[in-house]
Amino acid sequence: MDYIIRKMKAFEYPFLKDFLYEAIFQRDETNLLPKTIINEPALKVYIEDFGKKKDDYCLCAEVDKKIVGAVWIRNIVGYGNIDDETPEFSISLFKEFRGYGIGTDLMKEMIKYLRNNGYKKASLAVQKDNYALKMYISVGFQVINENIEEYIMVNYLS
Template sequence: MKYVIRKMRTEETGLLEDFLYEAIFQKNNKNPVPRKAIYDPSLKIFFEAFGRKDDHCLIAEVEGKVVGAVWTRVFPDKNQGFAKMEKTPELAISLYKPFRKKGIGKALMEQILLLLDSEGYEKVALSVQKENPAIRLYERLSFEIVKELDEEYLMVYYFDNDPQNLTGKEVEASEDIDFITAMQADL
């Protein structure tokens, strides 16, 4: 499956609400988490007023349709977010169900790590439900579990792991680095 990974455009920030809901691990499809959950103060901070200096988002497109996103925020108050780590981006990622397990999520993760490394961050954190199979992807990318909570793990990627070795794929970027083009999924 051919896909394109690019930076999110300003007019697309509204998509983050949909992708935050998609990022919620649904333990039981018969009784899904209600969509209004994303407006809880602990979650809406991941999309509300997105576009600040330290906000980054990459979008995945298939045939011109946005199918996934990975984004990070550095919260101004270290008591916000799940990681509660000062000057540390917190990461969220999601793909629409038909586009999962096709290598797109891995490519999004690799590219956001490369982007954050180029920005000079020391680490990036994410929170993941213990039952979420995405944990295996995060571990393969060298995220480490740094804290275990009742239902989730806090995982951190340290940039001294040399993210240049994340992928053997060559990425062709336009001159303004706004687009990362035409990668072929091999998974």
């Protein structure tokens, strides 16, 4: 599959609503959460006023001029927060574009961006049975903490 990865433009930030919803790991595909779930305070912090915080940065994947995935960072108090200096990753792809390596390439490009811009580490949270866990490990994330449902992971960028 041919795709390009590029910086998301500010006028495209509203697409992050769709990608935030897609980022929610839903075990039961026959009983999906309502899309309004992204308005919950614990979730909307990932996209609300995106582009206005110092560390907000987003890359997207494009197939045939359509945005099909995104990876973005923010320095927020989210599920994967470890301190007030470390940006937290969010990533998702539309279902039909998963399994082609696009997510891995998005992660690698964001890691490269973070390294080139002097970041020391990045974090994320992932549910323990999420298929993406293997991909996060493959790009350098390691588990540093956990709770009942999730691993807290860090990529030490140096």
